[in-house]
Amino acid sequence: MSPALQGLITIIIGVGGCVAYFYFSNLFLDKVLYPPSGPNAGRNINRANMIRPWLFLAPAMIALSVYLAYPVVETLRLSLTQRVPGGGYQWVGFDNYIKMSGEPKFWEALRNNMLWLIVVPAMSTAFGLLAAQLSDRIRWGNLAKSLIFMPMAISFVGAAVIWKLVYDTRPADQEQIGIMNAVWLAFEGGPVSVLFLKILPVLGLLGFAAAVGMVAWVFVRPMLRPSGPVGAGTIPLRLLVGAAAVWLIYMSLRSAIGLIGADLPYGVPQTWLTIPFWNSFFLMIVLVWIQTGFAMVILSAALRGVPEDTIEAAIVDGANPFQIFFKIKVPQIMGTIVVVWTTITIVVLKVFDIVFAMSNGQWETQVLANYMYDKLFRANDWGVGSAAAMVIMLLVTPILIWNVYNARKEMR
Amino acid sequence: MNNVVGTKSSLTWAVHISMAVLVALWLFPTLGLFVSSFRTADQIATSGWWSALSTQERQAPAIRVGGDEVEVDGRFVIEGRLFRATDAKVSAWGTTSTQPEANEPGAVAELADGVTLSVAEDGAYVLSSPVSTEGTRLPRIFSTAATPPEFTFDNYRAILFEPSNTDGMSRAFFNTLTVTIPATIIPIVIAAFAAYALAWMDFPGRALLIAAVVGLLVVPLQLALIPLLKLHNEVGIGKGYLGTWLAHTGFGLPLAIYLLRNYMVGLPRDIIECAKVDGASDFQIFTKIILPLSFPALASFAIFQFLWTWNDLLVSLVFLIDSSGQTTVMTKQIVELLGTRGGNWEILATAAFISIAVPLLVFFAMQKYLVRGLLAGSVK
Numbered sequence A: 001m002s003p004a005l006q007g008l009i010t011i012i013i014g015v016g017g018c019v020a021y022f023y024f025s026n027l028f029l030d031k032v033l034y035p036p037s038g039p040n041a042g043r044n045i046n047r048a049n050m051i052r053p054w055l056f057l058a059p060a061m062i063a064l065s066v067y068l069a070y071p072v073v074e075t076l077r078l079s080l081t082q083r084v085p086g087g088g089y090q091w092v093g094f095d096n097y098i099k100m101s102g103e104p105k106f107w108e109a110l111r112n113n114m115l116w117l118i119v120v121p122a123m124s125t126a127f128g129l130l131a132a133q134l135s136d137r138i139r140w141g142n143l144a145k146s147l148i149f150m151p152m153a154i155s156f157v158g159a160a161v162i163w164k165l166v167y168d169t170r171p172a173d174q175e176q177i178g179i180m181n182a183v184w185l186a187f188e189g190g191p192v193s194v195l196f197l198k199i200l201p202v203l204g205l206l207g208f209a210a211a212v213g214m215v216a217w218v219f220v221r222p223m224l225r226p227s228g229p230v231g232a233g234t235i236p237l238r239l240l241v242g243a244a245a246v247w248l249i250y251m252s253l254r255s256a257i258g259l260i261g262a263d264l265p266y267g268v269p270q271t272w273l274t275i276p277f278w279n280s281f282f283l284m285i286v287l288v289w290i291q292t293g294f295a296m297v298i299l300s301a302a303l304r305g306v307p308e309d310t311i312e313a314a315i316v317d318g319a320n321p322f323q324i325f326f327k328i329k330v331p332q333i334m335g336t337i338v339v340v341w342t343t344i345t346i347v348v349l350k351v352f353d354i355v356f357a358m359s360n361g362q363w364e365t366q367v368l369a370n371y372m373y374d375k376l377f378r379a380n381d382w383g384v385g386s387a388a389a390m391v392i393m394l395l396v397t398p399i400l401i402w403n404v405y406n407a408r409k410e411m412r
Numbered sequence B: 001m002n003n004v005v006g007t008k009s010s011l012t013w014a015v016h017i018s019m020a021v022l023v024a025l026w027l028f029p030t031l032g033l034f035v036s037s038f039r040t041a042d043q044i045a046t047s048g049w050w051s052a053l054s055t056q057e058r059q060a061p062a063i064r065v066g067g068d069e070v071e072v073d074g075r076f077v078i079e080g081r082l083f084r085a086t087d088a089k090v091s092a093w094g095t096t097s098t099q100p101e102a103n104e105p106g107a108v109a110e111l112a113d114g115v116t117l118s119v120a121e122d123g124a125y126v127l128s129s130p131v132s133t134e135g136t137r138l139p140r141i142f143s144t145a146a147t148p149p150e151f152t153f154d155n156y157r158a159i160l161f162e163p164s165n166t167d168g169m170s171r172a173f174f175n176t177l178t179v180t181i182p183a184t185i186i187p188i189v190i191a192a193f194a195a196y197a198l199a200w201m202d203f204p205g206r207a208l209l210i211a212a213v214v215g216l217l218v219v220p221l222q223l224a225l226i227p228l229l230k231l232h233n234e235v236g237i238g239k240g241y242l243g244t245w246l247a248h249t250g251f252g253l254p255l256a257i258y259l260l261r262n263y264m265v266g267l268p269r270d271i272i273e274c275a276k277v278d279g280a281s282d283f284q285i286f287t288k289i290i291l292p293l294s295f296p297a298l299a300s301f302a303i304f305q306f307l308w309t310w311n312d313l314l315v316s317l318v319f320l321i322d323s324s325g326q327t328t329v330m331t332k333q334i335v336e337l338l339g340t341r342g343g344n345w346e347i348l349a350t351a352a353f354i355s356i357a358v359p360l361l362v363f364f365a366m367q368k369y370l371v372r373g374l375l376a377g378s379v380k
Helices: A003-033 A041-079 A095-101 A104-135 A141-153 A156-166 A179-186 A191-224 A232-261 A278-304 A308-316 A321-332 A334-349 A353-358 A368-378 A382-411 B012-036 B041-046 B154-161 B170-200 B206-216 B221-235 B241-265 B269-277 B282-293 B295-311 B314-319 B330-340 B345-365 B367-377
Strands: A081-083 A089-091 B056-064 B069-072 B075-081 B089-094 B108-110 B116-119 B124-129 B140-147
Touching: A003 A041, A003 B170, A003 B282, A041 A081, A041 A382, A041 B170, A041 B206, A041 B221, A041 B241, A041 B282, A081 A382, A095 A104, A095 A382, A104 A141, A104 A278, A104 A321, A104 A334, A104 A368, A104 A382, A104 B012, A141 A278, A141 B012, A141 B345, A141 B367, A156 A278, A156 A353, A156 B012, A156 B295, A156 B330, A156 B345, A191 A232, A278 A334, A278 A353, A278 B012, A278 B367, A308 A321, A321 A334, A334 A382, A353 A368, A353 B330, A368 A382, A368 B221, A382 B206, A382 B221, B012 B345, B041 B345, B116 B140, B154 B170, B154 B345, B170 B206, B170 B241, B170 B282, B170 B295, B170 B330, B170 B345, B206 B241, B221 B241, B221 B314, B241 B295, B241 B314, B241 B367, B269 B282, B282 B295, B295 B345, B295 B367, B314 B330, B330 B345, B345 B367
Parallel strands: none
Antiparallel strands: A081 A089, B056 B140, B069 B075, B075 B124, B089 B140, B108 B116, B116 B124
16 A cells, blocks of 8 residues: 555544544534433433533643653653563662762763753744834834745754755865855955954953843842842742853853964864854754744734834933834833743753764764663663653743743733 | 835845855755756766856867778768767867877878778778778777757656666655555544534533644654554554654654644634534535635645655654665665765766655645645744
8 A cells, every 4th residue: 555545544543533423422412412302301301511611621641741741750650660671660769860860971961051052042032023123113024024024934954954064074175065065265364354253253252251241240230239029939040040051151261262262273164063062052043043933923022012102202301223122112011031031941951953963972962862862762772762861851841830820820 | 124114125136046056055965866866977977067058178088989880981980979969079189098189170190001091070980991991990989079068867767767777766755655544544544533523513621632633743753663562563553654754653643633623723613503503413514614614724634744754764764664675765775875886976866866856746736735734834
């Protein structure tokens, strides 16, 4: 049988089965179990109406509990056990976690994941905000938005191929077909190269460090005032942000100094994906490229929702476009920016395909999801693999709690 | 928006230029792949895709003289052409690999035994010999030529329509389709009923269930891999389409229920109450009123789920693809090609573009619903 025909038949059976379940279960409830007629008509209708919601919910609840809720518990259990040769499991307590924390690859994955967690949401949101603001003001804005949004439809694997072509390397005596190397070879060490490859990136890094410092200051400052309006519950969060900021500033200053002193290998084609530390950034660019469209669409809608009169008032008061953007618009859409940020954060935590397809975690580009896949399906070590999965879950949990808290608040 | 008080912003040009740069940056990588998929392997290997539209001067691979021998004035002559394209321009040629640019176009080179060879500027060559060259090894011609841009569909033909091609995508294409369509429709059906119950039916524990759905929205599917694979093996489903559909259904449900419930709650209460007064049952209200009215939300989710299942690698890798290789999907096929055909960009680019084309079509055709769904789906 041809795969197409086989597919078609299975589609009909699968979808038909679903529809049939709902139709016949309702029919059964109304016609056989509690028919709304006869001596007990009223009682029957009430009973049927009590059961019906669960009839409607049953498939969804079963699927959700089997495919999402149960695995969380089961993974937790697996992470605390070990397979015994010959079948069966043995309780080992935290041994898997201890074993995992002894592996340098795990710490590499965790460190890279932290970098991803900061760089990708930050850059996607920043570019998205820029694109949203710019495209709202020009006539071909909608076309521009479509084109920036387009990578959303492209699979991570497709994106990996697209960017592998960008990063492609040929031997020095052949013509380069990857655009990165073609641009790189155009720099020959003159003043233009110094401007583009040293001065501008260093300024960018310093600007980034300054921005991080500002954000951290906003978070940390309330704690320094003795009687500031600080809720005790936010102190860990504030300390966390502060610590992350210190690390980021340290990293960016170190990179800046390293870049100034670096002797760049002009004229030599680079294999971009094998340069330790920086290659992670080349992989991150792929996800930023994909996620910017998402950020742009959401932020663009939010920007349009900013009340016109606040902007008019600012113009009347003589604010320039930059002030209007940073002091009027951005504060008013802060809530949406947080939503975009957290959504992209979740995507980043699960990122697997890009690393799997482009470098497979070699050359120090490992991330948690790919580390977990390695452990589960290559090393066949379910205990450590599950422990790695639990680490991902742990990182997602704050966002999960925050979302549930907000959803409940909204419903009241 | 800055025009509100009648002053045109002086930044307009800066805005146009920065937006154009941004769009170009975002479009360039995809464009590169697209252009590459229409070039021949030779072209891709010797020049960047950005020069695809310009005439390129490069050294062509050696071509051995061949063709029918004709006797003209006592000499044996073979005539032929180096290139299929008629507008190629030869700038230099030679007969040895050590001196590939020894002769000008139009010059006559004396080879051994009185054999002469000349190559004209347009690639036509004439080999002339005092004795018949039949059965002997004819010389090779090395040429440096400027060839005009050339685009071809051969890559697509080879990858889509040659059943014997192991790099082919046709089987993977249908497998992907087989995974995608039920995995898109089944969650919609299940979620629509559940969303209706959560939005419009009263029962104890409703708020708790909604909170649970919101919580499950962010659970990483990585956690589900091992437990579910174990479960599938125990139940007897093993690796196959059924397990993949069920997995996709489970992973897609939270978003589906969340999106649809939010939309259905916003539908006007009057319509539903009127229908109830008129004696419609819940099932009738759902199928006759709610479903048609919820079309935009259904479409949004359908697009999400379609893109997600079509583009998925991890779920197929774990739940579908077995060692037989019969059930490979396109994403897996591409990863495989990246490993085995890393440098053959004509194969890679074409395969990748085939897998990208369908989502792109869906994207541009239904962008409105996608945007609407995104706006409703990001947890506020």
